[in-house]
Amino acid sequence: MRPLKDAQLGAFTFFASALPHDVCGSNGLPLTPNSIKILGRFQILKTVTHPRLCQYVDITRGKHERLIVVAEHYESCLSDFQKQGKTVSPEKVLKIAYEVLEGLEFMNKHGMVHRALSAHNVLMDCKANVKLAKFGLYHMTDHGADVDFPIGYPSYLAPEVIAQGSFHPSDSSHDEAPLPSGPKTDVWSLGVLLFELCAGRRLLQNIDISERLKFILTLGCIDDIVTVLAEEHGCLDAIKVESKSLAVFVDIIFCSVSSRPTPAELLGDPVFNGVSCLYTPFQKPGSLFSSSLRCAHLELPEDISDLCKDDDEDYLSERAIDEVYHLWCLAGGDLEKELTNKEIIQSKPPICTLILENTLFEPHTTFNSGEAYYPLLEDEQSSLPQSNSSNELSATVTLPLIIRERDTEYQLIRIILFDRLLKAYPYKKNLVWKEARVDIPPLIRGLAWAALLGIEGDIQAKYESIDKDTPIPTDRQIEVDIPRCHQYDELLSSPQGHIKFRRVLKAWVVSHPDLVYWQGLDSLCAPFLYLNFNNEALAYACMSAFIPKYLYNFFLKDNSHVIQEYLTVFSQMIAFHDPELSNHLNEIGFIPDYSVIFVKSPLFCVYFCTDVFPLHKIFHLWDTLLLGNSSFPFCIGVAILQQLRDRLLANGFNECILLFSDLPEIDIERCVRESINLFCWTPKSATYRQHAQPPKASGDNGFGKTATYYSSDYQDMPKTDLSREPLALCDLKAEVSPRISAEDLIDLCELSLAGPTKRTKAGKPKIIAVDIRNVEDFSRGHISGSINIPFSAAFNPDGELVQCPATGILQNYRGRVIVVISHAMKSAAMFATHLVKVNFPRVCILDGGINKLKPTGLLTVPSPQI
Incomplete structure (x- = not known):
C-alpha cells in the first residue's frame, strides 16, 4: 500500500441484508450471511x-450484519464548490474530469465500476488532486444484491439505471436481476458532476425522482440535453461563454447508452490534449516475488544522515496506510466506539439502510525518531546513538509473545525492520532468518513466511500457467472438504474464500501429477491462504515449498511406507525424551495404533495442528516450525504430548483416543519453547528417515547458506562412511531407541569438550558413551571418555537394572544423552530398551556399533599399569 502522507483514515458503515434463519443451502448447511459475502469480496x-482512488484498508463485521469499512479519506470534496455557489474555471473542470476518468479507467481494467459517483465521493487532497471514494461499494455488495438500499445517488444515476428500478433477490415481483451496470454508467454521473461545476449549483435536486426520470426519458433525442438542463437552471450562456469545447465535451457524455463513450475512450478525446501531457501513466511498483524491478523508484540522499536530522518531521506519514491503521488498532483503536462517539452509529432510532461516514482519526505517535523509521540493517556499522525509545524497548523482547504482538512501539520497530529486510530479499535472507528467530510481526507474516520458505522468482506467471478450470476427479473431494475447514473464520468461510481454496488446492493437485489429494491438504493450505488471501500465487508457492520439506511423499497414492516410518521415528522420539510416557503408551497399546489415530485424524492434525488449533495458534507455532528442518515437527509433537502428559498417564487406550479427538487447550508459546529445547537435545541423525526429502544440490539446504541453531537438516549433509545407514522398516520398528551416526557421536563428543555451551548446567558433558562389550574387548580399544558397563553385568534376566558399581555410575549420568555402543546391534538395542523400561531418558544407539569407529583411529587403548 502507498504511504499515508497527508491523508486521514475514514470509515463508513452500512448493514448487509439479513437472511432467514430457517433456510439452508443446497448442501444442507446454513446460508452464508451476506455480511460474510461482502467481507470476502472486499479483500480484493x-x-x-x-x-486517483482512495485506498481501502480494512473491513470489520459487527452485530446484526453491520459492516464498517476503513479507507483513505480527505476532508475536501467537490461538494465544497457547490456550497460556495461559485462556478469553476474550464481549465479546472477539465483537470478534474481527466483525473476522475483516470480513476474510472483503472477500475474498469480491474472489472469494476463506481456506480456511487457523486460530488461528496470525489475527494480532493492537499494538492487539489482527485481521489475517488466508495468506488468499491458496488463490487463488494455484488452489484447491490446483498444490501437493502440502492447503490448510487439518484441525482447522479444514469437514466438506464433509474429505469431498471430497485431490485433485491428476495423481491418476488422481479423475475431476474437486472444486468450489472457498465463503465458508461459512471460517464453519465461524471457529466452531471461537470455540469454542476460549471453551473455552480446542484442540478435536479428539487425534482422528484419519478418526474426526473420522465423528464430525461421523454426528451426523445438526448443530444440536446445539455441545452435543456442549462436552460432549466439558467446557466446556458455561462457555459457557452466560458468554454465552447467544454460544452461539446459534456454534450458527448449526455447521450444514449449505445453512443455514450467509456472512460478509456473519453481519455483520448481532443479536449484533453492540453491536460494529458501533464500526467505520467501510473505504474504499480513491482511486488516482492516477481520478475520486475522492485526498488528502482527509491532514492537516497547523498548523505544518509540527512534522514535523521529533522526530529519534527512526521515520519509516521511516510509509512503505509495499512501499517498506520494496524498500529492505531494496537494502541486501543476501536472502530465501532469511534463511530458511536461521533454519533454516526445510533441505537435509537436504528438506521439500517444508509451509508454513513466520518473521519476516523488523525494518527499521532510519541515515537517519531528518524533512526527508528530508517534503521541501518547492519547494527555494527551504525554510528548513530540509540534513541531512548529503543533502549526502553530492549526489555520488551523478553516479554511473552502475545504481549509483544500488542505493544504498539515494539511492533512499529519490528514492522519497519522486516519491511526493509524483505525489500532487500533475497540479499538479506540471513538477516530475515535472524530476526524471525526473535519473532515475526503479524502484519507481514505472509511475506516473512515466504522468505523463510525460500520463495523466489515470478510466481504469478507460474501460477497462471496451471490449468485450474478443467474438471478433474479430485474436484468432488475438494468440494466436500472446503466447507469444513476453519469455517469459524469469517474470511475463509466466505464464498470468495471457498473459491480461492478451490483454485489453490486444484493448482497444487494439477501441478503435482505424481501425488494425490489426501484429506487434510485443505488444512495445510488454510494458513497460507489466510495470510495471502489476495495473492493466490504466493499461497500456492508457499504450500508447494512447505509440503516437500515437512511432508515429503506423504501424498503418494500408496504412502503407507512413508507414514509407518514417520510414526516409528516419532515413537522413538517419545522414548528418547519421555521414556515413562512411552512405556505407558506401549502398555495400553496406544503406540501400535498410531497409524489409525494419525492417518484418519489425519497425521498432521496433531503434528502441525492445522485442523484442531485455531489459526492464531497455528501462526505462532509455524513461526518457529518454518525455522526448523524436516525433523522439527517430531519435537513439536513430543512437546504437545508432554503438555497432555498427566492426563495420558492417568488414562487407558479409549480415554487417550477421546483426548486426541477433542484436543484440550494447548499453551502454544510453551510448546514452541519446549520444542526448541527438545530439538537442541536431539542428535541430528536420530531422526533420520529414508523417505525424507533428498539432499539439495551442492550442499544447499533449501535456504541458501542460511544457518540457525536448528535449521540445518541431517538429510542434506554429505554422506560419508560414518553416516547413518538405511534400515529396513521391520528392523526400525523392532528398536525402541533411535540410532545416531558415528559422525554425530564424534561431533558431540568434541563439542562437549570445547566449551560450556555443550555442557549441562552442572558443567558436566552433555553426552556419555556407554560401551556394553565385555572388559576384554573394551580394553582393546574404546572411545575416549566412554564408560564400560558389560550387558551381562547391568541387567538380570527379567530386564531389571542390577545394583552394582557400574550401574551406579550410569545413574550419575541420568539426563545426559546416553549412546549405547556394542559390536552387535541386537545387543545394543536390547540394552537401550532395558534402559528405557527403567525410565532412562535420552537413550540412543550407535549405528554400526564399534566397528564403524575402528577405521577412524579415534579408539584409545588404556596404558599398561607398571
Whole structure:
C-alpha cells in the first residue's frame, strides 16, 4: 500500500441484508450471511491502488450484519464548490474530469465500476488532486444484491439505471436481476458532476425522482440535453461563454447508452490534449516475488544522515496506510466506539439502510525518531546513538509473545525492520532468518513466511500457467472438504474464500501429477491462504515449498511406507525424551495404533495442528516450525504430548483416543519453547528417515547458506562412511531407541569438550558413551571418555537394572544423552530398551556399533599399569 502522507483514515458503515434463519443451502448447511459475502469480496479492493482512488484498508463485521469499512479519506470534496455557489474555471473542470476518468479507467481494467459517483465521493487532497471514494461499494455488495438500499445517488444515476428500478433477490415481483451496470454508467454521473461545476449549483435536486426520470426519458433525442438542463437552471450562456469545447465535451457524455463513450475512450478525446501531457501513466511498483524491478523508484540522499536530522518531521506519514491503521488498532483503536462517539452509529432510532461516514482519526505517535523509521540493517556499522525509545524497548523482547504482538512501539520497530529486510530479499535472507528467530510481526507474516520458505522468482506467471478450470476427479473431494475447514473464520468461510481454496488446492493437485489429494491438504493450505488471501500465487508457492520439506511423499497414492516410518521415528522420539510416557503408551497399546489415530485424524492434525488449533495458534507455532528442518515437527509433537502428559498417564487406550479427538487447550508459546529445547537435545541423525526429502544440490539446504541453531537438516549433509545407514522398516520398528551416526557421536563428543555451551548446567558433558562389550574387548580399544558397563553385568534376566558399581555410575549420568555402543546391534538395542523400561531418558544407539569407529583411529587403548 502507498504511504499515508497527508491523508486521514475514514470509515463508513452500512448493514448487509439479513437472511432467514430457517433456510439452508443446497448442501444442507446454513446460508452464508451476506455480511460474510461482502467481507470476502472486499479483500480484493485492498489491492486496487491508484493515485486517483482512495485506498481501502480494512473491513470489520459487527452485530446484526453491520459492516464498517476503513479507507483513505480527505476532508475536501467537490461538494465544497457547490456550497460556495461559485462556478469553476474550464481549465479546472477539465483537470478534474481527466483525473476522475483516470480513476474510472483503472477500475474498469480491474472489472469494476463506481456506480456511487457523486460530488461528496470525489475527494480532493492537499494538492487539489482527485481521489475517488466508495468506488468499491458496488463490487463488494455484488452489484447491490446483498444490501437493502440502492447503490448510487439518484441525482447522479444514469437514466438506464433509474429505469431498471430497485431490485433485491428476495423481491418476488422481479423475475431476474437486472444486468450489472457498465463503465458508461459512471460517464453519465461524471457529466452531471461537470455540469454542476460549471453551473455552480446542484442540478435536479428539487425534482422528484419519478418526474426526473420522465423528464430525461421523454426528451426523445438526448443530444440536446445539455441545452435543456442549462436552460432549466439558467446557466446556458455561462457555459457557452466560458468554454465552447467544454460544452461539446459534456454534450458527448449526455447521450444514449449505445453512443455514450467509456472512460478509456473519453481519455483520448481532443479536449484533453492540453491536460494529458501533464500526467505520467501510473505504474504499480513491482511486488516482492516477481520478475520486475522492485526498488528502482527509491532514492537516497547523498548523505544518509540527512534522514535523521529533522526530529519534527512526521515520519509516521511516510509509512503505509495499512501499517498506520494496524498500529492505531494496537494502541486501543476501536472502530465501532469511534463511530458511536461521533454519533454516526445510533441505537435509537436504528438506521439500517444508509451509508454513513466520518473521519476516523488523525494518527499521532510519541515515537517519531528518524533512526527508528530508517534503521541501518547492519547494527555494527551504525554510528548513530540509540534513541531512548529503543533502549526502553530492549526489555520488551523478553516479554511473552502475545504481549509483544500488542505493544504498539515494539511492533512499529519490528514492522519497519522486516519491511526493509524483505525489500532487500533475497540479499538479506540471513538477516530475515535472524530476526524471525526473535519473532515475526503479524502484519507481514505472509511475506516473512515466504522468505523463510525460500520463495523466489515470478510466481504469478507460474501460477497462471496451471490449468485450474478443467474438471478433474479430485474436484468432488475438494468440494466436500472446503466447507469444513476453519469455517469459524469469517474470511475463509466466505464464498470468495471457498473459491480461492478451490483454485489453490486444484493448482497444487494439477501441478503435482505424481501425488494425490489426501484429506487434510485443505488444512495445510488454510494458513497460507489466510495470510495471502489476495495473492493466490504466493499461497500456492508457499504450500508447494512447505509440503516437500515437512511432508515429503506423504501424498503418494500408496504412502503407507512413508507414514509407518514417520510414526516409528516419532515413537522413538517419545522414548528418547519421555521414556515413562512411552512405556505407558506401549502398555495400553496406544503406540501400535498410531497409524489409525494419525492417518484418519489425519497425521498432521496433531503434528502441525492445522485442523484442531485455531489459526492464531497455528501462526505462532509455524513461526518457529518454518525455522526448523524436516525433523522439527517430531519435537513439536513430543512437546504437545508432554503438555497432555498427566492426563495420558492417568488414562487407558479409549480415554487417550477421546483426548486426541477433542484436543484440550494447548499453551502454544510453551510448546514452541519446549520444542526448541527438545530439538537442541536431539542428535541430528536420530531422526533420520529414508523417505525424507533428498539432499539439495551442492550442499544447499533449501535456504541458501542460511544457518540457525536448528535449521540445518541431517538429510542434506554429505554422506560419508560414518553416516547413518538405511534400515529396513521391520528392523526400525523392532528398536525402541533411535540410532545416531558415528559422525554425530564424534561431533558431540568434541563439542562437549570445547566449551560450556555443550555442557549441562552442572558443567558436566552433555553426552556419555556407554560401551556394553565385555572388559576384554573394551580394553582393546574404546572411545575416549566412554564408560564400560558389560550387558551381562547391568541387567538380570527379567530386564531389571542390577545394583552394582557400574550401574551406579550410569545413574550419575541420568539426563545426559546416553549412546549405547556394542559390536552387535541386537545387543545394543536390547540394552537401550532395558534402559528405557527403567525410565532412562535420552537413550540412543550407535549405528554400526564399534566397528564403524575402528577405521577412524579415534579408539584409545588404556596404558599398561607398571
